[in-house]
Amino acid sequence: MPSADRRLQPRRRPRQVRAELTRGRILTAAAHVFAEYGYAAGTTNRIAERAHISIGSLYQYFPNKDAILAELMVRHIDRGTWAEADELDLSPGSLEATVRALVRDAMDNHRDDPQLLRIMIEEASFSQELLDTIERHGKKRVGQVRDLLARHPDVHVGDLDVAAELIVFTVELNTHKLMADLRAVRVETFENELVAMTTRYLRGDQ
Incomplete structure (x- = not known):
């Protein structure tokens, strides 16, 4: 960091x-x-x-x-809380829907202003408050995802902590890139491919 x-x-x-x-x-x-x-x-x-x-x-x-x-970024990150994480269906066969909910939540948190999001990504410098906010939000998000993985019967990964970190980083990074430039790929295509890739990884598909 x-x-x-x-x-x-x-x-x-x-x-x-x-x-x-x-x-x-x-x-x-x-x-x-x-x-x-x-x-x-x-x-x-x-x-x-x-x-x-x-x-x-x-x-x-x-x-x-x-x-x-930097302060605008702090506010942007603080708004991105996953309020519905505890309401997801964690029954057998629901893993793809669970992953889709995670991806859609990340996308919804970045829909408001693509131009401003692009400026944040390209231009922002890091204040101490921003660094602290990123760390706090990241730990909370990773903790939520790890809890979901631990409770879902269809998840088969070697290390839950590493898996949660990988998923949060992958979803957040790619969502930022997409929502900052919606001309790059159709949103529906992006969502489907990211959900499919993440679901296969979590199921341990070969």
Whole structure:
């Protein structure tokens, strides 16, 4: 994992509702500006203008646009919780459906704005908060998947811990790549192939 960039440390953590609302407006404005103008042209001046605040006010919260993008990534990752993991059918013969639910959940978490997702992947630097969020989310996701594998009767892998890590990494990495460029392959084709590959691996098919 990359090291944290100290330049990205936010300057002000809101302690009052009004300050939190202002910070939220900056982040919302930045998401729109980056998606509309791209990252290079998505300047802090444009973000401040879109948020209807002065550039000085923006700099009270964030030192630069890299810090803003890092915070947008933190929020993006924190939204990606798998709330329905405990509701899946784990009866014999349901493994493909279970894997499909995992893949679709990852895809649904990245559908909102392909342009912004592409910018996050290509341009984001890593704040300490972002690194901590990635680690926390990854451990939680891997733990959920490992629990599913341990309880499903059709799973036959040599090491549950390694299998869970592999599946989460494979699904997340490929989903990021696809949803950032929907022209690359049809979503339905991607879903079917990723589900088939993962299911065969988990069943121990030769």
